[in-house]
Amino acid sequence: MTETARTVLLRGGEIHTPADPFATAMVVTGDSVAWVGSEGAADSFADGVDEVVHLEGALVTPAFTDAHVHTTATGLALTGLDLTDADSLAEALARIRSHAAARPADTVLIGHGWDETRWPEQRPPSRAELDEAAGGRPLYLSRIDVHSAAVSTALTAAVAGLAGLPGHHPALPLAREAHHAVRTAAYNTLGPAQREEAQRASLARAAELGIGSVHECAGPDITGEADFLGLLALAAELPGPRVVGYWGEAVTSAKDAERIRRDLGAHGAAGDLCADGSLGSHTAHLREPYADAAHRGNGYLDAEEIAAHLAACTEAGIQGGFHAIGDAANEAVVAGAALAAQRVGLERLRALRHRVEHAEMLTPAAVEGFARYALTASVQPAFDALWGGGEGMYAERLGGARTAALNPYAALLRAGVPLALGSDAPVTPLDPWGGVRAAAFHRTPEHRVSVRAAFTAHTRGGWRAMGRDDAGVLVPGAPADYAVWTAGELVVQVPDERVANWSTDPRSGTPGLPELTPGSPLPRCLRTVVAGRTVYLAG
Incomplete structure (x- = not known):
């Protein structure tokens, strides 16, 4: 029996499925859901499966899809210079110095997440401050919204004609076309090893969180073709998460649109x-x-x-x-x-x-x-x-x-x-x-x-959102993309504060979900499976 034809029985938990609000077991054959139902009925499958997963009360849901991700940038933040929780400009500059010292071999330093509105200084870093903190090296720091960036002189010097582009400023963060130009230059300077390290880190983190698919939002002004093609190639080698690639380039003819699909492998x-x-x-x-x-x-x-x-x-x-x-x-x-x-x-x-x-x-x-x-x-x-x-x-x-x-x-x-x-x-x-x-x-x-x-x-x-109506739900025939979670009492929650929570009514036929009130602990992922293959298993 090949790996893709393995049959797995999950039992003794809670299966979130519209097929049966009281389902406690599920059978997966190959890359598809084969059956969902009750614990008693699961006994008939027990002798004909390759693996039995005892859920011990855990909740099984469809794996999440994150419909808008920048995979490489996310990985770079996970593995390196992340300023999203920096409490001041001074702290951000200190982190830049530390990161530069720790990554002497990187051809370009890339970071993300500064937000001057949260800092007591109420201003972004100046070009001179970045030059000092980076030790004169090329440095690209995207603002938290990724629509402007603070950059070092060494990076601006690598972009011909930058001073003539809209959004350029000689000392302050860059926006619009000037920002796009320096971002493209920074990502094109990434070495293959640095890029792949970031992409692997991002996809691994997604799997840890029960995400089975991500929609990569790339384009010529985002990270460039090399990054996009490299990510899709890497995703094809890995068991998951799935990567659906979108390429944000304007077209004016069907021929140009078809080229994006054919030459880049983009979904849209x-x-x-x-x-x-x-x-x-x-x-x-x-x-x-x-x-x-x-x-x-x-x-x-x-x-x-x-x-x-x-x-x-x-x-x-x-x-x-x-x-x-x-x-x-x-x-x-x-x-x-x-x-x-x-x-x-x-x-x-x-x-x-x-x-x-x-x-x-x-x-x-x-x-x-x-x-x-x-x-x-x-x-x-x-x-x-x-x-x-x-x-x-x-x-x-x-x-x-x-x-x-x-x-x-x-x-x-x-x-x-x-x-x-x-x-x-x-x-x-x-x-x-x-x-x-x-x-x-x-x-x-x-x-x-x-x-x-x-x-x-x-x-x-x-x-x-990508044109598939047969997935993202645990019913027979659907792709076997699912996650297993720690779960307490399952409830139905609605936005009306007068009736914010109630336990699932057995007569309603509505499967519940973990309680998600503000401040409550979020479910912890125990296992993530994509197309029937485990891509994350909690230690």
Whole structure:
């Protein structure tokens, strides 16, 4: 019997499946789920399996899908210079010095996560400070939102024509095209060993957290082709997690779209194809000026350019999509989708499930447009947990009224807009249960969704976002991508605080999930399985 044909019986636990809310056992044959049911019925399989896994009360769920990840950057933060929890500029500079001393062989130093809004100095590092801390070496430090970066002189010197690009400043962090240029230079300088080390670390961390699939959001302005192709090649060699590659490059013809699929192995021309920037870097495109800056940010694509891209992708039969955060950017995406529907037909456009990353500032009209054109909203609830509320960065950038309208998950679901949850790691950490909790306990109560809806968006929603309706759920015939968790009492949670928790009603036929109230411990992953193969086993 070959490895892929092995049959495994899991028994004595709780199986989260719509097939049977009281299932306690599951059989996997090869890479697919073969059966789910009761403990008593499992006895009939016991003599014909290759392995029996005694769950001892553990919970089995579909493996998570993180629908927006930057794998190499996440791994570099995990293995090296991570400034996300630096409490001051002085501490950040000290970490840079220590990292530079510890990595003498690296051709370029790469770090992530600084956020001047959290520091007492209330300013980013200067070019001179970075030069001193890095010892004169090339240094690239992405801001926490990854839409601007602090860089050393040695790195800027390696980029011809940098001073003439939009977003350049001789002493301060770089944004827009200048940022894209230095980021590409930094990642192109990474040695193969340094890149693979980071990618392996990122995928290993995902597996430890019960993530079975990640959607890599790459592109010519993100990390470059070498990084993207290297990641897909590595993922093909490993048993998991799965890597679904998106390449954020604008196309104007079906031939160009097909090239991205054929030559790069991309699932779609989507992901971080930026219609605008970010709120933290003041580059998200707004209808009205920022509350703390006298401008409206940057729009990188207009409705006509968006329409051309969506029409070309639709003609080629591949998924397209964009990064859009500001209200003006999201309105441009909807307007572009309307134009594309006129050119290729509404049903053809809808069938591809083109996606929008982040989709944070949405008017009711934009939500209606997402539904009309079947645009998937690939969202990151941890953004709200980190920056939302009346005192957070969003309120500083936008003021209270606009902040309260951000990330309207409940309205999207009511309108029938598909949701796929992710982290945008390393912007926020890989943390799927934390993402589910953040969606269920959104800082704006009217935007909250049930834990079950958020969990579905973080499992089955990720598969649906790439056009697969047969996965992300534990039913016979589905891919055997699952995770095993420590679990206490399983409950049903809804966003209405008056009835926030109740034990599962046996008559409801609704399977429960671990309690995810604020402050409660998150489930711990015991095992992660992808296509029937164990990719993580807790020690």
